[in-house]
Amino acid sequence: MSRQLSVIGTGVIGNGWIARALAQGWDVVAFDPAPEAAERTRDFVANAWPSLEALGLAEGAAPTRLTFVDSLEEAVAGADLVQENVPERLELKCEILAAIDAAAAPGVIVGSSTSGFKPSDLQRDCAWVPGRVIVAHPFNPVYLLPLVELVGGEATEPHQIELAQALYQELAMRPLVVRREIEGHIADRLMEALWREALHLVNDGVATTEEVDAAVVYGCGLRWALMGTFLTFHLAGGDQGMRHMLEQFGPALKLPWTKLEAPELTEELIDKVVEGCEYQAAGRPVAELDRRRDDFLVEVLGLVKKYWPEAEGLEGRI
Template sequence: MKTFAVIGTGVIGNGWIARFLANGHRVHAFDPAPGAEEKTRTLLNDIWPTLAEYGTSEEATLDNLTFFETLEEAVESADLIQENVPEREDVKKSVLKQVDAATKPDAIIASSTSGYMPSVLQEACEHHPERVIVAHPFNPVYLIPLVEIAGGKQTDRAYMEKAQKLYDHMNMKPLMMSGEIDGHIGDRLMEALWRESLHIVNDGVATTEEVDKAIVYGPGLRWALMGPFMTLHLAGGNEGMRHMLEQFGPALKLPWTRLVAPELTEELSEKVIQGTSEQCGTVPVQDLEHRRDRFLIKLMDLLEEEGFWPSERLIAYERK
């Protein structure tokens, strides 16, 4: 049993708490916001049946969660500290500086940041910046297995590998990035699709529901199994990617996409807000979250049968 400290208990922080607890570990939490502990425990009670369905450790119990009144108390004995404070460079640096000064020297300090590079975040750490990494998850953290791990200029790779093993043991799929970049990998790809989606809605080409359908019933199905590169490799037939690039490569010069984001005017904002509101109807967000979680469990069970991790080489599948 390891001890994990979670600093910041918003949507992502609470997701980490659920993931750590479900795998039988102790969690020390800290969040100065009023009512933070109550909100966390309410969420955990709500999703615990889902986690039990997905599969929890024999040692898993909500009793392993302890909230502390100070950050220093929360991190001092932790093996890994997962930081989840708001996406502001000054705030993150300030918190990470406190963590670096308060925790044991060999503890891993991992930021869940969706945008900042680890080289930027570790600048504020005066004691052991070499153990600062980015470990960026995806919502809901307690179910989605991907965590992008990146090191900065001062990072000792041994800490990345140590973190990789810890996340792997919690039924996650750690992606060890070769380098570092703002937004990492997954968020940059999602951002590109999001920007194009906003242009399509802004130009009156489609509604938010039509955009969602275009992904859900089309490329989303293929991406869930193979990702963009392998999907296009198959589009090339027997010759694979080589033929695909010869056939469709010239289309890259056509003005199909407008990756610069459109101005988020009041009119565009209202289109998006009204559109998604109509899609939800009278169904509460909590019910939609439960539906999402049930679907994810079924989908991951199916992917497990097919080798589960689409970006890995297909050796494991062939061995079957």
């Protein structure tokens, strides 16, 4: 039996969900009132498809299984899973999610791609089955990166999270159930800390955007791709592991090495960041950079699977 993903909002993230679902052999029904949304989505899927083919397509997978409709109600009819991806404005999300809740069958999970809002806030105007409205936060490019953070709200029941886990696993995602609600969830809070520190380094003239990126690409980023933060530091402790690492390097946490508050986004800082990124892009269009990134990620994902095969079974432990 084929599955249907209903996608509301087809920006970069919505289109990423569409490409992933199509590659997994799902039918996709999308709604977006923006002019030329359907054309942009089909161009997006065409650009992503070579990478998805390299990873391996599910039986029956095809871009032709995408349908655009003229209303939200049409989009969610017959859905096995609904994914909301409208702009990150709380009032707008609440309005759209309430409409989805009113239109979708009661057993259908409604995932919001929000990167920051709490699910209880998103559920507030849902009058029918508010508990099925959860955070399902992916990472760009959604069609390649497997992590999805699942967060239930005050009205969410355990069986709804369990159903969500199963559905996102069918989309070849790696669900991480966040234990409690918090703004920004887990991964974005980690990335935000690095982003703020990077802005300070550029603002203070310590490094250019290219030099900051090089520090990640050729240093910590390579380790993080396989082991993450904690296990990387566990190895830094030698044979005694994390305990020795904390004993030896723990006191450094008291030193003023980092600045968690973001610097003011002055015109000077904005110009530094923009000019640095344009220099790094070297005139290459975003679509070309997307393809380069995607080719790289396909190979990295293969390496992660090769050297960390246990990752295939992590869902049940998270």
